[in-house]
Amino acid sequence: xxxxxxxxxxxxxxxxxxxxxxxxxxxxxxxxxxxxxxxxxxxxxxxxxxxxxxxxxxxxxxxxxxxxxxxxxxxxxxxxxxxxxxxxxxxxxxxxxxxxxxxxxxxxxxxxxxxxxxxxxxxxxxxxxxxxxxxxxxxxxxxxxxxxxxxxxxxxxxxxxxxxxxxxxxxxxxxxxxxxxxxxxxxxxxxxxxxxxxxxxxxxxxxxxxxxxxxxxxxxxxxxxxxxxxxxxxxxxxxxxxxxx
Amino acid sequence: xxxxxxxxxxxxxxxxxxxxxxxxxxxxxxxxxxxxxxxxxxxxxxxxxxxxxxxxxxxxxxxxxxxxxxxxxxxxxxxxxxxxxxxxxxxxxxxxxxxxxxxxxxxxxxxxxxxxxxxxxxxxxxxxxxxxxxxxxxxxxxxxxxxxxxxxxxxxxxxxxxxxxxxxxxxxxxxxxxxxxxxxxxxxxxxxxxxxxxxxxxxxxxxxxxxxxxxxxxxxxxxxxxxxxxxxxxxxxxxxxxxxxxxxxxxxx
Numbered sequence: 001x002x003x004x005x006x007x008x009x010x011x012x013x014x015x016x017x018x019x020x021x022x023x024x025x026x027x028x029x030x031x032x033x034x035x036x037x038x039x040x041x042x043x044x045x046x047x048x049x050x051x052x053x054x055x056x057x058x059x060x061x062x063x064x065x066x067x068x069x070x071x072x073x074x075x076x077x078x079x080x081x082x083x084x085x086x087x088x089x090x091x092x093x094x095x096x097x098x099x100x101x102x103x104x105x106x107x108x109x110x111x112x113x114x115x116x117x118x119x120x121x122x123x124x125x126x127x128x129x130x131x132x133x134x135x136x137x138x139x140x141x142x143x144x145x146x147x148x149x150x151x152x153x154x155x156x157x158x159x160x161x162x163x164x165x166x167x168x169x170x171x172x173x174x175x176x177x178x179x180x181x182x183x184x185x186x187x188x189x190x191x192x193x194x195x196x197x198x199x200x201x202x203x204x205x206x207x208x209x210x211x212x213x214x215x216x217x218x219x220x221x222x223x224x225x226x227x228x229x230x231x232x233x234x235x236x237x238x239x240x241x242x243x244x245x
Numbered sequence: 246x247x248x249x250x251x252x253x254x255x256x257x258x259x260x261x262x263x264x265x266x267x268x269x270x271x272x273x274x275x276x277x278x279x280x281x282x283x284x285x286x287x288x289x290x291x292x293x294x295x296x297x298x299x300x301x302x303x304x305x306x307x308x309x310x311x312x313x314x315x316x317x318x319x320x321x322x323x324x325x326x327x328x329x330x331x332x333x334x335x336x337x338x339x340x341x342x343x344x345x346x347x348x349x350x351x352x353x354x355x356x357x358x359x360x361x362x363x364x365x366x367x368x369x370x371x372x373x374x375x376x377x378x379x380x381x382x383x384x385x386x387x388x389x390x391x392x393x394x395x396x397x398x399x400x401x402x403x404x405x406x407x408x409x410x411x412x413x414x415x416x417x418x419x420x421x422x423x424x425x426x427x428x429x430x431x432x433x434x435x436x437x438x439x440x441x442x443x444x445x446x447x448x449x450x451x452x453x454x455x456x457x458x459x460x461x462x463x464x465x466x467x468x469x470x471x472x473x474x475x476x477x478x479x480x481x482x483x484x485x486x487x488x489x490x491x492x493x494x495x496x497x498x
Binding site: 025 | 293419497
């Protein structure tokens with residue numbers, strides 16, 4: 001692409017001035033104006049089923065990630081770390097679902113749902129996001145259990161809703177079948193039951209785990225036995241004493 | 246007025262090429278897509294039709310105008326038409342601006358035609374603003390395509406550079422928002438990346454703020470907002486013209 005060029009001296013003075021003025025005008029104009037950023041409530045209605053896939057032109061993995069960046073641009077704005085509170089969660093969940101439909105193996109939508117959007121201080125919006133995670137978990141429990149584990153923790157610690165946390169923890173234990181799902185995720189319901197003062201139920205679960213023979217790791221076995229002893233002693237302490245004759 | 250004669254010849258060339266047929270085919274494809282969408286949409290079918298057809302027609306208009314400019318400039322170069330023109334008593338700015346005016350006229354005509362089917366679904370004032378905005382956008386794309394095709398000479402680099410500039414200008418707002426988001430780690434590389442993105446943004450037009458489909462769905466923008474968006478395009482088009490003339494003056498013909 002090399003070509004024969006004249007020296008810079010061949011360019012007339014007025015053109016130098018015009019170029020400098022145009023460049024200064026462009027930079028000045030944009031510097032004086034705040035960049036256009038979509039408002040928090042501007043999230044448009046989500047695309048219908050299959051529309052994102054249609055728009056991906058055979059690149060659903062790329063399209064799903066670009067769509068996530070698009071959704072992100074509505075709340076991750078410079079200098080404002082809480083705009084996601086303002087988003088319409090019905091639309092937001094619709095977008096996340098459409099993106100997951102486009103690329104079901106992508107972890108990005110559920111990561112954003114569990115780590116960002118479910119932390120909304122508005123409990124109604126947070127619960128809606130947790131339910132979205134739960135429903136999506138049911139589609140692929142072995143791939144999506146970690147996000148439901150996050151949801152259970154949010155339900156327990158942020159919302160203080162132990163029955164909801166137990167529901168999610170039970171689902172993880174019941175529906176995951178892969179051997180590499182860690183024990184802490186499958187045992188989560190034990191701790192939740194303990195917090196709910198359902199000590200007997202927790203004891204039954206720990207005892208069942210020990211008896212099932214599924215636990216092979218010696219360290220895990222030791223840990224579970226200690227936990228069973230602790231639960232037993234706690235159960236004995238909390239059991240009402242019979243009146244002495 | 247030699248520049249006006251050159252502009253007229255550019256428009257004539259476009260009229261005799263396949264451009265009118267391709268614009269007509271784009272409009273037909275848009276209307277056909279709308280008819281299809283109206284059958285499959287469960288709710289909000291009007292908004293769905295408007296949004297998708299407007300986005301499609303905008304992309305078609307920009308693509309066709311850019312390719313028309315690049316191929317026409319390439320043909321002029323290959324046929325030695327440029328040398329012939331400059332052997333006549335014709336200044337370089339008159340030649341360059343004349344051709345650009347012709348391409349701008351083509352862009353305006355294409356914008357007007359592709360905006361027409363949107364009247365089926367959107368109010369006239371919103372369509373008018375959308376069409377004016379698309380007209381400014383296609384003029385800017387014509388200026389960019391002409392700058393790159395004159396500077397880079399070959400077709401492929403010119404098309405790639407024009408497409409790159411256009412796509413980057415359409416997405417720079419989202420890139421800035423993500424680069425400045427609270428999830429990014431506050432480290433030196435992150436600050437450098439953010440300054441870099443902001444610096445690049447200063448050298449790009451804000452194409453994400455113009456020809457917006459939401460004008461057609463949710464109503465026309467406020468006049469001040471519309472005027473500011475168009476003014477930004479005018480300023481950038483001026484920069485492209487100045488840069489193009491600067492480069493054109495340096496060519497040894």
